[in-house]
Amino acid sequence: MHTKKSSAGKIAIFIVAILLALGTLCFAEQSEANAPQDLFAMPIEDLAEQSYTVYGASKYEQKTSEAPAFVTIITADEIRKYGYKTLADVIESVPEFFITYDRNYHYIGVRGFRRPGDYDTRILILLNGHRLNDNVYDSVSTGTTFPVDIDLIEKVEVIRGPGSSLYGSNAFLAVVNVITKNAKTLEGVEVSGEVASFDTMKERVSYGKNFDESHNLLVSATSYKSSGPTLHFKEFDTPATHNGNVSNDDDQFYNLFLNATVGEFTFLATYLPREKGIPTAPYDTYFGDSRTKTNDDMAIMGLEYKHDFTDDFAVRGRVSYHHYDYDGAFVYDDSGLYVNKDNARGRWWESELQFIAKPIENHKLTWGIEDQYNTTQDQKNWDSAVYLDDKRHSNNWGVYIQDEWKIFDKWTFVGGVRHDEYGTFGGTTNPRLALIYQHSDATTVKLLYGQAFRAPNVYELYYNDGDYTMKAADSLNPETIQTYEAVLEQKLNKNLGATVSAFHYEMKDVLDQYLDPADNLLVFRNLKEVKANGITGALTGRWENGLKGRASYTFVEARDGQTDAILVSSPKQLAKFNVIYPVIQNNLFAGLEVLYTSKAKTLTNNYADDFWITNLTLTYENIVKGLELSASVYNLFDVHYGYPSGAEHRQDIIEQDGTSFRIKLTYRF
Amino acid sequence: MKTYIIKILAAVIMFATVDFRNICLAEPTNGKSAAVQAHKEDVKAAFLYNFVQFTDWPADKLSEPNTITIGLLGEYRFGNTFDPVQNKTVKDKRLNIKNLGTFRKSFPQDDAGKLELANYIEQLRKCHVLFICDSERENYNEILNAVKGYGVLTVGETADFLDFNGIITFIPGTEKPVFEINQKVCEQEGMKISSKVLRLARKVIADKDPDADKNK
Numbered sequence: 078m079h080t081k082k083s084s085a086g087k088i089a090i091f092i093v094a095i096l097l098a099l100g101t102l103c104f105a106e107q108s109e110a111n112a113p114q115d116l117f118a119m120p121i122e123d124l125a126e127q128s129y130t131v132y133g134a135s136k137y138e139q140k141t142s143e144a145p146a147f148v149t150i151i152t153a154d155e156i157r158k159y160g161y162k163t164l165a166d167v168i169e170s171v172p173e174f175f176i177t178y179d180r181n182y183h184y185i186g187v188r189g190f191r192r193p194g195d196y197d198t199r200i201l202i203l204l205n206g207h208r209l210n211d212n213v214y215d216s217v218s219t220g221t222t223f224p225v226d227i228d229l230i231e232k233v234e235v236i237r238g239p240g241s242s243l244y245g246s247n248a249f250l251a252v253v254n255v256i257t258k259n260a261k262t263l264e265g266v267e268v269s270g271e272v273a274s275f276d277t278m279k280e281r282v283s284y285g286k287n288f289d290e291s292h293n294l295l296v297s298a299t300s301y302k303s304s305g306p307t308l309h310f311k312e313f314d315t316p317a318t319h320n321g322n323v324s325n326d327d328d329q330f331y332n333l334f335l336n337a338t339v340g341e342f343t344f345l346a347t348y349l350p351r352e353k354g355i356p357t358a359p360y361d362t363y364f365g366d367s368r369t370k371t372n373d374d375m376a377i378m379g380l381e382y383k384h385d386f387t388d389d390f391a392v393r394g395r396v397s398y399h400h401y402d403y404d405g406a407f408v409y410d411d412s413g414l415y416v417n418k419d420n421a422r423g424r425w426w427e428s429e430l431q432f433i434a435k436p437i438e439n440h441k442l443t444w445g446i447e448d449q450y451n452t453t454q455d456q457k458n459w460d461s462a463v464y465l466d467d468k469r470h471s472n473n474w475g476v477y478i479q480d481e482w483k484i485f486d487k488w489t490f491v492g493g494v495r496h497d498e499y500g501t502f503g504g505t506t507n508p509r510l511a512l513i514y515q516h517s518d519a520t521t522v523k524l525l526y527g528q529a530f531r532a533p534n535v536y537e538l539y540y541n542d543g544d545y546t547m548k549a550a551d552s553l554n555p556e557t558i559q560t561y562e563a564v565l566e567q568k569l570n571k572n573l574g575a576t577v578s579a580f581h582y583e584m585k586d587v588l589d590q591y592l593d594p595a596d597n598l599l600v601f602r603n604l605k606e607v608k609a610n611g612i613t614g615a616l617t618g619r620w621e622n623g624l625k626g627r628a629s630y631t632f633v634e635a636r637d638g639q640t641d642a643i644l645v646s647s648p649k650q651l652a653k654f655n656v657i658y659p660v661i662q663n664n665l666f667a668g669l670e671v672l673y674t675s676k677a678k679t680l681t682n683n684y685a686d687d688f689w690i691t692n693l694t695l696t697y698e699n700i701v702k703g704l705e706l707s708a709s710v711y712n713l714f715d716v717h718y719g720y721p722s723g724a725e726h727r728q729d730i731i732e733q734d735g736t737s738f739r740i741k742l743t744y745r746f
Numbered sequence: 747m748k749t750y751i752i753k754i755l756a757a758v759i760m761f762a763t764v765d766f767r768n769i770c771l772a773e774p775t776n777g778k779s780a781a782v783q784a785h786k787e788d789v790k791a792a793f794l795y796n797f798v799q800f801t802d803w804p805a806d807k808l809s810e811p812n813t814i815t816i817g818l819l820g821e822y823r824f825g826n827t828f829d830p831v832q833n834k835t836v837k838d839k840r841l842n843i844k845n846l847g848t849f850r851k852s853f854p855q856d857d858a859g860k861l862e863l864a865n866y867i868e869q870l871r872k873c874h875v876l877f878i879c880d881s882e883r884e885n886y887n888e889i890l891n892a893v894k895g896y897g898v899l900t901v902g903e904t905a906d907f908l909d910f911n912g913i914i915t916f917i918p919g920t921e922k923p924v925f926e927i928n929q930k931v932c933e934q935e936g937m938k939i940s941s942k943v944l945r946l947a948r949k950v951i952a953d954k955d956p957d958a959d960k961n962k
Contacts, residue, residue, distance in 0.1 A: 116792035
């Protein structure tokens, strides 16, 4: 890796400054046009692009400017035109977020926080409102393991900040609500095929049918297979380990998806089994053996019921059954090769009953009860002997209430609180307070305070590998976070909007692995404290000719509360620049994405260099009616970059792919 | 650290109160246009306004000298959304947004009742655009038959509205506005919807190839 690292950070700031300046210029120019500034004056093409509202911030639909959080929404249109391949790609483009990949799973970092070796436990991911985080590791991986094909996603709502006052555990740093397509948005037959670098093929066929107003069906099937690149790891560059060259980076999944509406009921089912070769030889496994791999199987069946008694009183019910199987196989060399197996089995029921009411003028109230019944939370590890065979089941529940109170014409107060009860550690209560000042339709200021928690999961509580390297903790407390935030949302003119968000958070009792000197075994403890300050400036724009884009810059300092050291895997600066340019109006679009991530400390106190990644996608719509072709180049300038790795890896930094390509053809009829 | 964050908060609040717009030399804005999102009712209202601009009515339909009327039939949900365009000049005429309430079916059987009924129906027929809320779904046949042949651009918000010979319908349950157009009925009624609108429709029901229109 060779970049001019000292100057790149300054370049990032410089470019963002230029973008902001350009934005201001455009805006000054635009203001001379003196156009009426409302929906009635908007070109009808833009009107058709209006995405209605955000759901996930308050568990009901509201405008993002009214939501008690800094919210970003990414739509299916952007997913197509930027050539995003996974949900991880979508999240990486969102201000304040960054992604790392250890060549098995993708991990989300946000606001300077990502603990290496952690499975995204501090971000809650919802699928059409159903919570997805599994009941063993608390994780949802957003790469090829995400249980819905990216092509079936209609929009992604990203709600920053603590959400425990509505959602309970995991809604610690952010809530991501993924909303899928249904027959209303995908009607008829759609077939799609793509080929990409590293022998990658993906095929999909979908069928959507609207029988009548309240009966519709969408079914879809996807198959994906990639051989992966041949990789070189200098840490294994010895003749005994093939000079560090390895080719078992293969990845495959298929996905079956169904979404049906019958009257006021909506049924969702999705199944995605994925098999991934692990080329990095983690946990001291034997390098280059293709039998070292993981299988992740996720299935969800969810039923949702919506009924509006009156305009002022509505009920929502949800019940879902979840299935998660993890099967890891790890090849070891101990006077002969053998396979160690590591399994997890999760089965659980989720249910929620929610009410939304406007009992008196200027108040909007929502309250509800949620229950998670974990029938199976099993972990097993074995080869010739069984080291772990831990079987658990548990129950936890929560009750919540939130009031959106329009105090005066321009002032809204949002107060919410939720109490959760767990068999393991008892109860926890988490509030959220927000004061929203809408100076005008163009200017909104939000002052936000929230508390959140994350319950210790069964992996942290009970995993041990036969007292070889790890022992069980048995008793842990929840992690907690307090977040203070101020957000300014300013519409600059009819084309541009700006958001500035400043935040401070403090985490306590953060779970981390600790080497017990008494027996030299790793064990989870409520050890860490984290304090962070950060600020983000973001611009979004859209113009009459179809040009649209967004740019953002984030500066964050996330420090260890005890040592004051900057956290590992915590880039201080992120810059993102996305633009869709209509090359030929209504037909050919160029989607350009430039992402900057500053250097990040590794576990050995080295640094992964900062890097700029450029992705370019050309999309040609309606070549003939219903036919669309897209061509993408990822990492256009073949930049060498890598991410800090977890302690299970011998590699300090895991290098990522150079330039790669994708061609995709989609036909709808 | 806390003082640091308090300073940032203070700065942001000051920034806002000083009125960011003046610093940036902007015209005061009072709309939602830069937002990528809006409430459904606001968007529908704006579409109705656009439909007026992008539809050509037969000359006799525009014979009444002064007004173009958008009628709103069914449970009224628009609040004061239409205020910015009420009485605005469109196509050299005054735009009149008229809340017609829920569809009235029963009238007294006497002569006065008959006159009332005739006046009521006349009122619907005079509309240039008639938005029919989903609350009126049971009355589609009666409403649409009543205005048939009078050059009324009927707009609904249920997926089966076009099956009843409605002209434009918004598909419910979508994340973005999605609409379909029954151009066949539209042409029978002597109206012409601009290709600009047709192009945005998800589906256009036409006698002839809809693409033929697009190339104009």
